[in-house]
Amino acid sequence: MLSDVAFYGLSVLAVAAGLLVFVFDSMARATFSLLTSLLCVAGVLIVLGLAYLGIVIVLMMTIEMAIMAVYMIMYMMNPAGLMPMTMVHNVKGAALICGALFALLTAGIFLAPWPAIKGRLPKDATMDLGLSLMGPQMLTMMTLGMALFATIVSSVVLATHRGRYDRLGDRFDARTADDPVRGGVGR
DSSP, X not given: OXXXXXXXXXXXXXXXXXXXXXXXXXXXXXXXXXXXXXXXHXXXXXXXXXXHHHHHHHHHHHHHHHHHHHHHHHHOSSGGGOSOOOSOSSHHHHHHHHHHHHHHHHHHHHHSOOOOOOSOOOSOHHHHHHHHHHGGGHXXXXXHHHHHHHHHHHHHHHHOSSOTTGGGOTTSOOSSOOOSSTTSTTO
């Protein structure tokens, strides 16, 4: 009973948060709404007994959204993406395409011939799934992931020789901005 309530509650929350992505007019709010939706999907997977995939989704999406928020704060003209902006273009066309795709996928659920389970269920489904996805290369992939993350961080650090607020000093107390290129925002 509790797992049913959790399943339906998380499902409704995932859809609602996914819809809010297109309602919010702020990139930051849309990002956190998308994160909420994806975390609810991970919760649904955990409730269904797929803890490995659920935890992987939690880890991947949390890190991905955190990196996206950092990049928004660093590079967007609008700090933290809090200024109003539209998240949807061609509203009628997008709604038509989404409705048709939803109907097609829903029909596929009910019309597709689902395979029957053959043989016995595995003793440890998580271990079998991990071996199927990564084989014996799990340590290699974990090391590669950390190397890629370190590369992303170091390339951002090396690409920006100064922070975005260096123009006005650490305490924003400079009278004029110290822009290396004249004619910019600071003047």
